[in-house]
Amino acid sequence: ENLRFHAEEEGKGKDAQGNKVKPTAEAVKKFRASLTKLGDIFVNDAFGTAHRAHSSMVGVELETRVAGFCMKKELDYFANA
Numbered sequence: 148e149n150l151r152f153h154a155e156e157e158g159k160g161k162d163a164q165g166n167k168v169k170p171t172a173e174a175v176k177k178f179r180a181s182l183t184k185l186g187d188i189f190v191n192d193a194f195g196t197a198h199r200a201h202s203s204m205v206g207v208e209l210e211t212r213v214a215g216f217c218m219k220k221e222l223d224y225f226a227n228a
Contacts, residue, residue, distance in 0.1 A: 179206030
């Protein structure tokens with residue numbers, strides 16, 4: 148699922164009429180809790196989005212958070228560049 152369709156992912160969005168909307172802090176908190184319930188560990192394998200302060204990057208509150216193999220490959224490449 149493309150989480151960017153949810154205003155709570157980026158903290159902003161547009162409604163059906165194209166008007167800018169900003170979700171409430173409570174809505175963002177609820178959205179992040181729903182993401183947290185989807186797994187037991189968080190694996191970030193998206194190097195291109197790792198710097199973003201989106202709910203799917205910073206809002207998943209799991210004890211175990213790791214970088215995946217694709218992330219490691221990117222970091223290794225930059226370490227040797």
